Amino acid sequence: MDYHVEENCLTIFLPGEVDHCSAETIRKEADEVIRKKHIRYVIFDFADTKFMDSSGIGVIMGRYRTLRLLGGEVWAVHANERMKKILNMSGVAKIIRLCEEE
Amino acid sequence: MRDTNEMELKFDSCxxxxGFARVAVAAFMTQLNPTVEEVSDVKTAVSEAVTNAIIHGYENEIRKIIIRCRIVGKELQIEVEDQGKGIADVAQAMExxxxxxxxxxxxxxxxxxxxAFMDDLRVDSEPGVGTVVKMSKRIGKGRELWTTQSL
Incomplete structure (x- = not known):
């Protein structure tokens, strides 16, 4: 998983395809970073992502649940039209913050 | 010209x-001249069905998944089959x-x-026997007007 930590903010650079296979790695590694580095904000960066299925939605929802308990937030940036459609259809767009630029 | 075509794929449930499964189906459907959107829709649907077979059908045990694709005219029909655990209550699983x-x-x-991404979806399942997800999508619905125009 490609990521960057700045203070209590974790940016996850998602891979080209977010499916069950890649989502498992992201889930495990993200949780470890969130715990160890006292993360409150997670930014999912979709700049390279062209494919995502419901496994990716599960990862975002799971991180949202964790961070909400800690008083944090989840953001999504650089999502293309397809990714926005997936985020909207699943209802995730309602609980996270979607923005065009960081 | 023949307007039907078929393919079958059998692979390990890992x-x-x-990725291989959805790209193979996407490659097979290119003969229907689909839009980028239509290919994405089918790839997502195949990915969901295959993931279900791996996680729920076989519970991460490595066995075989079979995908059958059939093109009839403008319609793409896909079946994703596992011989795993099966679903006791299909209606509940689909909620x-x-x-x-x-x-x-x-x-x-x-x-x-x-x-959402396919036109039709049916799930046949029996506990202890396995699950077959059958779905279909008509390709090229939105393009008739444009393509029949003379330039």
């Missing part, structure tokens, strides 16, 4: 094959947000995505 594996961060959106 997560690494999810959005329902999942038997919340601890794995499964969103429960798999069948909802298949339904």
């Amino acid at each position: 997560a690494e094959n999810e 959005p947000m329902f999942t038997t594996r919340p601890e794995l961060d499964r969103s429960g959106m798999g069948f909802a995505f298949m339904e």
Whole structure:
């Protein structure tokens, strides 16, 4: 998983395809970073992502649940039209913050 | 010209094959001259069905998944079959947000995505025997007007 930590903010650079296979790695590694580095904000960066299925939605929802308990937030940036459609259809767009630029 | 075409694919139920399965189906459907959007829709639906077979059908045990594709005219028909655990209550499994594996961060959106991205979805399942997901999509619905125009 490609990521960057700045203070209590974790940016996850998602891979080209977010499916069950890649989502498992992201889930495990993200949780470890969130715990160890006292993360409150997670930014999912979709700049390279062209494919995502419901496994990716599960990862975002799971991180949202964790961070909400800690008083944090989840953001999504650089999502293309397809990714926005997936985020909207699943209802995730309602609980996270979607923005065009960081 | 023949207007039907078929293919069948049998592969191990490991997560690494999810990408292979959806790309293979996407490659097969190119003969229908689909839009980028239509290819994305089918790839997502196939990915959901294959993921279900791996996680729920076989519970991560490595066995075989079979995908059958058939093109009839402008319609793409896809079957994804596993000989795994099966689903006791199909209607409940198809409810959005329902999942038997919340601890794995499964969103429960798999069948909802298949339904949204394909025109038709049917699930035949028997506990202890396995599950067959049958779905179809008509390709080129929105383009007739444009393509029949003379330039």
